[in-house]
Each structure stands twice: as C-alpha cells, then as structure tokens.
Amino acid sequence: MQFYSPVVNRLFSHYFMRFQILAILLKRIIHHGGYDRLNSCNPCNSWFILPTMTHPSHSPLVYCIVLNLNGLSVIEEALSSIQKMTYANFRTLVVDNGSSDGSPGFIRERFPDIELLETGRNLGFGGGNNVGMEYALNNGADWIFLLNNDIVVDKNLLSELMDVGLDEKSSGALGAKIYYYDEPDKIWFAGGNINFFTGLTTHRHIRMIDTYENEHVQESDYITGCALLIRASVLKKVGLFDEVFFPSYVEDADLSMRIRHAGYKLRYVPKAKLWHKVSSFSGGGLTPLKIKLRTAHSLLFFRRYARWYHWLTMPFFILLGSVIFILRQGLKGNWTLIQALFAGFAQGIRKVSSQVVSKVQ
Known part of the structure; x- marks a missing residue:
C-alpha cells in the first residue's frame, strides 16, 4: 500500500538520506575519536563541514614518553613525526636522562608545546622511563606509549594501535611493526618470541624484507621497549620497569612477562609502523x-x-x-x-x- 504521494516520498527519501549520512559521521566520531580526521574523508564536505576538535573528551588520553640521552642529532626528526600523528588525544613528554649535548635546551626552543622532565643524571632505560610513567599516571594518562628518541613514526601509528587496544579489552600492551631506518623495507621487529628451552629472546622476521600482505594482529611473547603502548590500569597493577636491569636490556621482556602473568595479552599490530635508527641508539654492532x-x-x-x-x-x-x-x-x-x-x-x-x-x- 502506498501511504505517501510521489512528491512527499521524494522529500522523505531526501531528508532520510541526509539523516543516515549524519548518523554515519557521528558513529565515526565516536569510534575514531576526532572531528578533524572526518573532514578529510567526509563524502559530503560540500554541504556539511565538521569543526576541528583536537582533544575530544571521549578519546582516551595517551602520554607519549620519549627517553632522551644526548640525542641532539636524532631528537628533532623523532619529535616532529610524533607531533604529526593523527590520533586525537595525546601529549608528548620528553624525559631527559642527564644529557650533556644541549638537547634539553634545543627541545624547549624547538618544541615549546612538548613537556620536558630532566632527571639530572643517567637513570638507565628503566629508571628514566619510570620517571616519565609516574608523571603520566599522575596526570591522568589512560595509556602510556614509550618511544625511543631515534625513531620516525608513521602518522597513523598511534591510531592503529589504539583501534586494536580499544577493541580488544584483554590487551595489556601493544607493539608495532618496526623497520630499519636506513633500509625502510627491512623488518627490525614484528613481534617477539621467548624460548625458555633454549634461553633465547628473538625478534620475529628480523632483517627480512617486508613481503607480508594482509598480515593480521597477532599475540606476542614480548614487546620491545622501542615502541611499547601500555594500558595505564595494567601498569598500575603490575608495576613499572624493574631497575635491577640497569642501565638497559631485558627490562622490556621482564615487564611483558609480568603483564602476561597478570592475565593480559600482548598484541603485535602490523598496520602500526615506524622506523628505527638502530645504530644511533645502541652505538652500532657488538660492543x-x-x-x-x-x-x-x-x-x-x-x-x-x-x-x-x-x-x-x-x-x-x-x-x-x-x-x-x-x-x-x-x-x-x-x-x-x-x-x-x-x-x-x-x-x-x-x-x-x-x-x-x-x-x-
């Protein structure tokens, strides 16, 4: 039975279509946490422009913590790429671990919007990051993202990680696909394995060219501290880095094990990508x-x-x-x-x- 005349039907269809489009846009806002990201993909930009909102209240706050020690030669490129990330609600904190190369002053001048803490001395990888994590937890962080100072990130890195973290409530920590900076198609980290029968911890696919298409999110035995996203509530439960591993190495595997034993999953997210200047952080080769x-x-x-x-x-x-x-x-x-x-x-x-x-x- 036809309830409306053809004219009324066309008017109803016209406004109902616009209502559907509005509903879709609002759904995207809620899911992705940002108005600014919608403007670039809005199919109806000609008639409906959304205002930009940088920090919507419904988007979990992520503190990105960058540990720096004499990283003047690499820190600018790292922070510049981090500040371009598309995720809506994050803050960047640099913890300077006793640098003597003038990098704290450079960061203040070049990146005035970035928070900076100075420890005054080298507390090691675990100790320096612990200072940053305590600060972030005290300032309302929902997630904490640890990053090396010698990396360059893809602009969608944090968005890809958070999409998985918010969808998978059992995720205690997440890691990204990390490439060599000097060989941008060669993998440095794609999840980690711990073999207790051989006593080896290894990076999956290390030094292999990335030919893995349609790669899915996978569980990982551990996540490298080079790029480690941790749920704040989990961190409060399991504790921070164990500083017995001073000054560095293995503290990320130790924290990963504590997260797993608390009942949470570690997940590797292949769509989240960054590039690591491996030699600049470690000094290159074996020492x-x-x-x-x-x-x-x-x-x-x-x-x-x-x-x-x-x-x-x-x-x-x-x-x-x-x-x-x-x-x-x-x-x-x-x-x-x-x-x-x-x-x-x-x-x-x-x-x-x-x-x-x-x-x-």
Whole structure:
C-alpha cells in the first residue's frame, strides 16, 4: 500500500538520506575519536563541514614518553613525526636522562608545546622511563606509549594501535611493526618470541624484507621497549620497569612477562609502523658493554621466569651458543668481546644470588 504521494516520498527519501549520512559521521566520531580526521574523508564536505576538535573528551588520553640521552642529532626528526600523528588525544613528554649535548635546551626552543622532565643524571632505560610513567599516571594518562628518541613514526601509528587496544579489552600492551631506518623495507621487529628451552629472546622476521600482505594482529611473547603502548590500569597493577636491569636490556621482556602473568595479552599490530635508527641508539654492532649487559640480564630474566623443566635443556643451548660466539670472535681477534661475555656471566650470577627471585607459577 502506498501511504505517501510521489512528491512527499521524494522529500522523505531526501531528508532520510541526509539523516543516515549524519548518523554515519557521528558513529565515526565516536569510534575514531576526532572531528578533524572526518573532514578529510567526509563524502559530503560540500554541504556539511565538521569543526576541528583536537582533544575530544571521549578519546582516551595517551602520554607519549620519549627517553632522551644526548640525542641532539636524532631528537628533532623523532619529535616532529610524533607531533604529526593523527590520533586525537595525546601529549608528548620528553624525559631527559642527564644529557650533556644541549638537547634539553634545543627541545624547549624547538618544541615549546612538548613537556620536558630532566632527571639530572643517567637513570638507565628503566629508571628514566619510570620517571616519565609516574608523571603520566599522575596526570591522568589512560595509556602510556614509550618511544625511543631515534625513531620516525608513521602518522597513523598511534591510531592503529589504539583501534586494536580499544577493541580488544584483554590487551595489556601493544607493539608495532618496526623497520630499519636506513633500509625502510627491512623488518627490525614484528613481534617477539621467548624460548625458555633454549634461553633465547628473538625478534620475529628480523632483517627480512617486508613481503607480508594482509598480515593480521597477532599475540606476542614480548614487546620491545622501542615502541611499547601500555594500558595505564595494567601498569598500575603490575608495576613499572624493574631497575635491577640497569642501565638497559631485558627490562622490556621482564615487564611483558609480568603483564602476561597478570592475565593480559600482548598484541603485535602490523598496520602500526615506524622506523628505527638502530645504530644511533645502541652505538652500532657488538660492543663489550652490550655483550656484558645482555648476558647478565638474560641470566636474571630466565632465572626469574623459567620453570624447572626448561632447565633440562637451556644450559646446553646457552653453552653451545657461548662456544660458537667465542670461536667466531676469537677467529676475528675480538678478545674484548669474549672477556665481556665471561664478565656478563659473572655479573649475572651475582645479580641472581643477590636478588630474591619471585617465581611466577
């Protein structure tokens, strides 16, 4: 039965169509958290322009924390890319870890809208980030995003991560796909594996060209601290970085394990992307300090989290890996690296014996 005349029908259809478009736009606002992002994709821009809103109240507040130590040569590109991210509600905080290269003054002058904390001395990776995380938690952060100072981010990085974090309530922390800055198609991190039977922590697909199409969100054993997004409520429950891992290495794996044991998932989001100037942060290649710290802190980490049956095989693989390392470096004449390996074992044993290792069953 026809209830309306053709003229009334056309008028009804016309205004009903506009009502549907308005409903779709409002739905996008609620889901994506920003008016400004809609203006660029609004199919009806000619008749309906939405006002720009930078920090809508319904969008969770993310604190982006960038730890800096003498990063004057890299910090500008990192902060410039971070400030261009499309996510609607975030603040950027730089924690300066005792720089002597003038970078704090440069940051104040070049980025006056970015918050800056100065520790006055090098507190290490964990200690410096802990200062920033405490500040963020005290200032209402819903999520905390840890970032290295030697990275360049895709503008949609945080939006992609938050889309997954908000959809997957079991997510305690999220990580992105990280490429080498100098080889922008080569993967540095695409999720992490921890093998307690061999005593190895590894980056998935490291040094491989990215040919992975239609890659889905995946669970990860750990998330690298280079780009680590953590739910604030989870952080309050499990605690901050353990500063026993001073000055650096393995503290991100330790925090990841605590998040997992609290019942939350770690998720790798392949659509979230950034590029890491790997050598500028670590000094490039193998160094005695790096070998010593990684060896010592790995011993402490596996002593803390491995179960008894893992130790049936782990010592063999640790010994095998050490012998191979010694032979390779000995043939190259790198005796300082071999000495650093033994120093790392000694330091790790001392740390294990001096710590009350809380086993999580």
